[in-house]
Amino acid sequence: MDYRVQLAKRMLSNKKGSLIGAVLAVSIGILVIHVNFVIFQGLYDAIVRDLSSYRFGDVLVTDEESFITKSDIFLVNWFERIPYVEAATPRVQSSAAINVTKNGKLIEEFRVPVIGVDPFRDPRVSTAHETVTDGQYVFSRNSVVVGSRVVSDLGNIKVGDSLQIKITDRRGEDQIRRFIVTGIVTSPGGQGLDSEIIMHIDSLRDMLDRDGETGEILVKLNDPDKASDVKNYFLRTFPNDEFKAETIEESAEAALSGFRSGIAMINMIGYFGMMSSAFAVVTIQMMLVSSKTREVGVMRAIGAKRKDILIIFIVQGMMIGALGAGLGTAMGLGYTFYAKETKMTFAGSIPLEVSYDWEKVIQTALMAFSLAVIASIYPSYKATKLQPVEAMRYV
Amino acid sequence: MSDIVLELKNVNRVFGQGDTKVQALDNVTFSVKRGEFLLIVGSSGSGKSTLLNMIGLLDKPSSGQVFIDGTNTTKLSDNKISAFRNSKLGFIFQFSNLLADLTVLENVMLPRNIQRTDQNAQKQAIELLRSVGLENQMHKRANKVSGGQAQRAAIARGLINHPAIVLADEPTGNLDSVTAETVIQLMKSMAKKLNQTFVIVTHDRHQFGEVDRIITIKDGRAFEGEDVPPKMELTV
Known part of the structure; x- marks a missing residue:
């Protein structure tokens, strides 16, 4: 294993509090999106399902006049x-x-x-x-x-x-x-x-x-x-x-267009939540860099280049992102599974139409991972700017 | 291969400017031969740590030149300086400065890992740890060994890349007298065994006993020997 990856792993695992904090920040961002998806997309799909079942079928044929x-x-x-x-x-x-x-x-x-x-x-x-x-x-x-x-x-x-x-x-x-x-x-x-x-x-x-x-x-x-x-x-x-034929999405358009905007807004709030978790990662990474100032100085003194230091902290960000994305996705899928198995209802009435949207699951996990890595860039860059002489004063 | 491993030519280091200007090093010129065991002594604030930083390429002189193994280091880029430090210099700090996240063995191997010459790194690191008496501690985390053991590990780390010079900054400053004596003897024996140049900064010259050479720093100026003749500047 590359020494930088090994060092990043050790530094992170020896700061369990920071690691747990950062991973939770990322994973909770993902969980919020999954919960939003289960509830609001589930409600939307449930309404579509019911409109299809009771009123419109999958295709509705009428006369234009x-x-x-x-x-x-x-x-x-x-x-x-x-x-x-x-x-x-x-x-x-x-x-x-x-x-x-x-x-x-x-x-x-x-x-x-x-x-x-x-x-x-x-x-x-x-x-x-x-x-x-x-x-x-x-x-x-x-x-x-x-x-x-x-x-x-x-x-x-x-x-x-x-x-x-x-x-x-x-x-x-x-x-x-x-x-x-x-x-x-x-x-x-x-x-x-x-x-x-x-x-x-x-x-x-x-x-x-x-x-x-x-x-x-x-x-x-x-x-x-x-x-x-x-x-x-x-x-x-x-x-x-002069027949008019519509799919269920078209038939229900009038009833659901406002709802769809609502879902988009709720999803946006979820993504803002994910971005705020990225700020948490920035803060925690800054703390990690700060606590490793002396180590950075020693490494620079014995020949590590700025690039090596950058890689160590970026790899830390990748580890936080991967663990957070993994945990968040697992929690989100767990919640989705629970909602599906218990036939969760919205406000005690309409049963939600819960589905696994794998494209969205992967997209959310990748976005959280990317945000965690992006959030690590600035702290990592700060670490590379530490001068060995200055850094080693932090004994 | 030249016999001169380190050469400083008219090195000056100035901190601050105007009223706050401090001349930390004043026209320092000397050279060191391969295999020499050299002490740099001086009182607190004399400029000896600044001088060590210049030799260790951790700081750049305001003017003058530092040659290590025949290379003028003052014109090297940041990346080349890093590579140069890695291959030509070994460092022993006052507080060992091993990385607490790594084992003793991994700390000793670190300069080789940075150099990307991992071949036989572990074997050589184990040999070095054996020669400093730490073969039984090598798999312990660096923060789990005593100060003396950590300093011995730091010596091994300083030697693993077969550097031109090993630089030590108050290597016994944090140790009790018995452990300090052990560390000093270890450095001396390594210097002899490997024909290794050691440049050691200390404020306690007497701890080191017999050494090849002593340079005294006073008010930023370098003088040959322990006694500082008035107005006499070092020439070698």
Whole structure:
């Protein structure tokens, strides 16, 4: 082993307090970034996951102007022939005025969003049916499933109660029907259909007077990374139908653009934290240089060049950086593992979508290592400026 | 190979300027032959440590020239001076100044490691440690051995590169009289055995007994012998 590396190692290991302080400074900087990533990127991914699962699928097809008039069966079958596609389902959306009566007495009337789903196809694409906490999902034309927020707005209606729904059709005429509540949905974090009423797609089409028309087609993929390919293939296949197709990132753009800026800001704070840990490394390295003034003088006296002294302290910085990056990455991955295994939730509600972003893990470790080395340059340079005669006065 | 290993020509060293100007060395001229065991003596503040720093290339003269082994060192660059110190000079300091982070053996090998001539370095270092009676202490950390042992290790370190001159600055200043005597005898025996030039700065001339030559420094001026004749400047 080169004597400079050996000396750097010994000097550092014999100053355990400084070594631990510097390594912790670097590693905590990394840990902060990992924790930020797990929480905020996890929350972002969880929202994307839920939007995809409940509302948009991996690819969402709509009509640029109004409703899709092409047969939903034709479109669903077309999509399901693509190997990347797991399933597709049509949906119709509108809004309704509802009132609820209990024991023949009107409790309240207000407007809510209504979603019409295909009871057989929808569960293959969306996980909305998994959020039923009471009763069961939509199964017949005269049944509805009510979101938990609507339930409380309506005075805590129960499964089995009847609900009068008023929808204005395409001609402007009100269509009123009574439905039986067969289920109540509540999703973790409220990202599901908690504020909606879900009914059979054909019932909604009837009330809207849009027989055979579809509001949107949700497409679920085996491999979500192929969303752009599927979308482009679809648009190329139907160039004259005024279809609009979007990936989940595009569909959720409006909902998530602000959130993404927030994540960037939080990450920036993390990187500032890492930079402040670099200042800690500078301070500790200055202390190390200061405590080794006599040794530097002796080495210079017996022939060590300035370059040799520089290398010794830079190697120390590299060791601090490597140990700090290693420890910080280990702690960060440990936290990520814990978050993933315990299905950590954000503020006790939405389960975080925890993933290992190896590119980011390596990038963060390399950045911390580089900062520690850069932070060592000035103290090392100061060490090279020590004159042997001056340095050896520090006995 | 010339018989003269060290030559100082009209060396002056001035610190400060104006009212604070101090002439630490005043026109010092002398030369030293290979194998000489030379003492530089003088009272505190006489300039003997400044002179040693000039010879050790740890400081540069304000004017004049220092020749070591025939090389005019005053014109060398910083890197060349480092290399020159490493190959031509051995240092023994008052407080041994071994590196506490290394073992005794590693300290002795250090000048060779710096020189990048590691071949046989360990073997030679062990031989030297054996000759100074430290073969049983070589793997101990430098800060775990006694002052006398550390100073003996420093002598071994000073000799490992077969330097032209070994410079010692108050090598016994930090030792008790018995240990000091051991260290002095060791330096003398090494000087004889290896025909090694030693230039030793001390304020206690009597500790060293019989030596080849003595130079006395007084008020920055160098005089041959122990007694300083009034107004007589050294010429060799």
